[in-house]
Amino acid sequence: QTIAYAEHPYVKVTMDNINVDVVPAFKLKDPLEAETVVDRTPFHTRYVISKLNEKQKDEVRLLKKFMKTIGVYGAEIKVSGFSGYLVELLVIYYGSFKRVLEAASETWKPGVVIDVERYFRKKDLPKITRKFQNQPLIVIDPVDYRRNVAAAVSPKSMATFIAASKTYLRNPSELFFFKVEAKPTLAEVMELISSKPYDYVFVLFPIPKKPPDILWGFLRRSVKGVRSLLEKFGFNVLDYDVWCDEREYGVFVFELESEKISDFVKSEGPLVFSEPNSSRFLSKYVDSELTIAGPWIEDFKWVVIRKRKFNRASSLLKERLLEHGVSHVLQEHLRKTWFKVLLKDDLKYIVEMVGDDFLSFLRSFVRKKPEWLRI
Amino acid sequence: QTIAYAEHPYVKVTMDNINVDVVPAFKLKDPLEAETVVDRTPFHTRYVISKLNEKQKDEVRLLKKFMKTIGVYGAEIKVSGFSGYLVELLVIYYGSFKRVLEAASETWKPGVVIDVERYFRKKDLPKITRKFQNQPLIVIDPVDYRRNVAAAVSPKSMATFIAASKTYLRNPSELFFFKVEAKPTLAEVMELISSKPYDYVFVLFPIPKKPPDILWGFLRRSVKGVRSLLEKFGFNVLDYDVWCDEREYGVFVFELESEKISDFVKSEGPLVFSEPNSSRFLSKYVDSELTIAGPWIEDFKWVVIRKRKFNRASSLLKERLLEHGVSHVLQEHLRKTWFKVLLKDDLKYIVEMVGDDFLSFLRSFVRKKPEWLRI
The missing domain is CATH 1.10.1410.30 (CCA tRNA nucleotidyltransferase, domain 2)
Structure with missing residues (x-):
């Protein structure tokens, strides 16, 4: 018997190998007076029983x-x-x-x-x-x-x-109605990943102790935030997702057109007539080591081709993950613990850390095509 | 003495090494009655003379x-x-x-x-x-x-x-007030181009005989059209321009992040509930050789990672230039004559064809920074 907490505390019991949640609720006359979801449950139950044969x-x-x-x-x-x-x-x-x-x-x-x-x-x-x-x-x-x-x-x-x-x-x-496929082996998933012409980047980290809904909430927000960070720096994210075992570890997975991109980028500056932005932009780029070509003018804007700060997704994530993208709770937690940025060759290491449930998740993520989708 | 034509015919004469254009115009009382730009000219002249010391x-x-x-x-x-x-x-x-x-x-x-x-x-x-x-x-x-x-x-x-x-x-x-730089040599421009980490593609073609304004009008529209064609197929065009000698040849110049891009692309399909588009998309991709991953669902849309038709800009232009982008007049002309798609190693060939005025143009295009831009 343990005490758990969702919208309010409740009791979890195991009886004859069946898990039972004992959840307290207000007994109400009218469901419109319900304060929590649970107060509404008896009305739902009665309604459904009265309607279903x-x-x-x-x-x-x-x-x-x-x-x-x-x-x-x-x-x-x-x-x-x-x-x-x-x-x-x-x-x-x-x-x-x-x-x-x-x-x-x-x-x-x-x-x-x-x-x-x-x-x-x-x-x-x-x-x-x-x-x-x-x-x-x-x-x-x-x-x-x-x-x-x-x-x-x-x-x-x-x-x-x-x-x-x-x-x-x-x-x-x-x-x-039935999952037909067996759990994949590490070798199978390694081969599947290698057959794809694009790259994978993983972020492995310990998760803070939180109820699942809260945990999944900030993991989802965080992985989206990290996706934006990658895109802002010019990486083309084909797909991304987050896996976690709800106890110890989480893994962000990013599928990238390429983990390494060009070491230059065309970059828009201010409008030529806007000051002091325009002068500031010119003094930054006219005689800079960073400048590969220009500055020149397109429409009314200064533009320049300049060197990139990061041309590898892994370096970007190692240096900037904690500052950008990751939700506040996770940021605090990772500062106190650790995180690792890994590539597809590190898959064996990840699976050794987090267990092979991750492999089933990863196989679906890489394939993308739902198992039921046949024509 | 020759007859030329702009808004209407006029006569070009050379006297003592000075070129003179003799342009007929209506003599009017009121400039608001002017039918052509030229009819307004005497009023402009009179106005300017009366105002400038x-x-x-x-x-x-x-x-x-x-x-x-x-x-x-x-x-x-x-x-x-x-x-x-x-x-x-x-x-x-x-x-x-x-x-x-x-x-x-x-x-x-x-x-x-x-x-x-x-x-x-x-x-x-x-x-x-x-x-x-x-x-x-x-x-x-x-x-x-x-x-x-x-x-x-x-x-x-x-x-x-x-x-x-x-x-x-x-x-x-x-x-x-003065252009200070000497004309560049082929070797200089070759070296300049090689120093850049990106690629160049040239389209060389004979131009039709047209007055300069008309010629430049459709050359500009055409080079923009070809830029759109390149972008539509996933090429990142850093810059582009058109050169022509107004007599024989024209050259489109494209500066590309890379002339060769990945051989796959993530491609959006129809909304899952939209028929028959949805079924058509699935029968095209579910069991196709073209499919690299998916189809899967993002928001409400089917998406797929599929092979590209063209992963080289030069192949795309060779095959599609005449169908897309190029303005009608130029299209007709190129069908009857020829065009060549060339890369940076072909620069010598281009200069042999069109003359070395092209080199000055190309140097400025590659540098982009205006000569007067100092900080």
């Missing part, structure tokens, strides 16, 4: 398994996908597993509104879309019309579900 | 020489700079050579309005700026208030004049 409960199970396989089941930040309650509502609204997939593949677009209990009229839809602006999927909660049950669904999860639905309906297959 | 005539000569040296004197399309009449007006308006330079370096910005005869009131300025929207310098013609005498001045010429004025005032020098 036995057959539909199987449809819910089927849809959950489908979503789990394609990687979009779960409202936690790591997945940013569909919660259990949301899956139940979709089956209630559309009627069956297949009908949900049909609706997703034929009618879903960013901003689609699904109003299970029909609280709103057609003319109010633009208002709702505006209210939930950055949420691509809007499912009005039957027990609280002010709430979007699908608020956690990211564009990627929604798009993945749409694409998988279309593929499944065209070509149904067990691929959508 | 003897000392100011020298100031005009000085300003013309200054502008000639920095390459902005002449309203023809090749230069896109300041006409003789415009120079005269500037001296009339500001008073002296030095005052013109002071005004340019302190008050000129794109859209500045100089109303020599003060036809307009302050509140009308926004209207005038709108009327001459794409013309960075607006000088109202004293003999015809509807006309911008500076219509030919390009942003580059105006900016160059502003920058040169600032440099001259800070640090006056003979550099602004």
Whole structure:
């Protein structure tokens, strides 16, 4: 028995090898008075039980398994996908597993509104879309019309579900319900990586002790920030992601057109008539060792071809990672601990450190093509 | 004696080694009735003579020489700079050579309005700026208030004049009145080019017989078009220009970060919910030899890393130059004649074909820094 903490403290118990979370909540008459998500749960449970028949409960199970396989089941930040309650509502609204997939593949677009209990009229839809602006999927909660049950669904999860639905309906297959592939070996992943004509850079680091949602939140923000740092210095980032075991280590992965880029860059200066910027730019570059050609004028701006500060992504990250990009919490933590910038030849070292779950993650990252995507 | 043609036919004569153009014009009472630029000329002449004293005539000569040296004197399309009449007006308006330079370096910005005869009131300025929207310098013609005498001045010429004025005032020098450098040799330019860490591609071709303004007009449009073609296919064009001798040959010059780029590219497809685009994209890439990784989903779009069609600028230009970019007149002409795509090692060949005036042009192009730019 341990005490855990999400929105408020709760108790985790293991009974007969089953994990049970005991979560306290206020007993309310009206769900609109709910202060936390948990206070709303009994209303959700009652609503779903009252609406689903036995057959539909199987449809819910089927849809959950489908979503789990394609990687979009779960409202936690790591997945940013569909919660259990949301899956139940979709089956209630559309009627069956297949009908949900049909609706997703034929009618879903960013901003689609699904109003299970029909609280709103057609003319109010633009208002709702505006209210939930950055949420691509809007499912009005039957027990609280002010709430979007699908608020956690990211564009990627929604798009993945749409694409998988279309593929499944065209070509149904067990691929959508079972992971078929074995865990990869180090040699397999090494070979896969070597077959690609581009480069990989990894940042390995110890993670601070935080609840998963908070951890994933700042890891995601940080890896995006580091991507921007790389792009700002002229590296072409093809793809990037973050992996972590939620206990000890995290790894940022960047796929780059090239880890080494040209050692010069064309760089825009100020407008010729803008002072003191213009004079400052000229005194910096006219007789400088840094200047490869120019300065000259394009439209109304001074431009110059100058040497780069960093022409290797690894050097840039070693020197600037802590100053730029990384979120505040992580920055503090890495200053006190350590981080390593590694290349594809260091994969063996990484796997020895963090374990081979990383290999499965990396294989999917390198391939990119979802396992279910067949034509 | 020959017959030439600009806006209408005129006669070119040589007397005592001086070239004289005899240009017919209508004799009018009111310049507002002028049908061609030439009809307005007598009014311009009379206006200028009535306003300039003897000392100011020298100031005009000085300003013309200054502008000639920095390459902005002449309203023809090749230069896109300041006409003789415009120079005269500037001296009339500001008073002296030095005052013109002071005004340019302190008050000129794109859209500045100089109303020599003060036809307009302050509140009308926004209207005038709108009327001459794409013309960075607006000088109202004293003999015809509807006309911008500076219509030919390009942003580059105006900016160059502003920058040169600032440099001259800070640090006056003979550099602004005399070209000091000797013509370069082939060996010098070869060495200069080899010292740069980037690549050059040349397109050499015979030019059609056309009056200079028309010729320069479509050569400029064409070289811009070819630049876009290169960029569309992923080449990073640092700079580009066109040279021609106005008789036989033209050369497009492109300075590229690299003539050879990666043989793959990340390429965006349609939105996952958009049909039939989405299905078409997937059947093209899911099992294709062209696919290096993916397809996968970013935001709501399919993306893929695929092989490039062209990873050398020279191959792209050899195959696509005539279909894309080049203006219609030039396209027709090159189909009937020929063009060659050449690299920096072919410079000797180019100079043998077109003569060594090309070398002076190329030296300035490669250096980019104006000769007068000292700090």
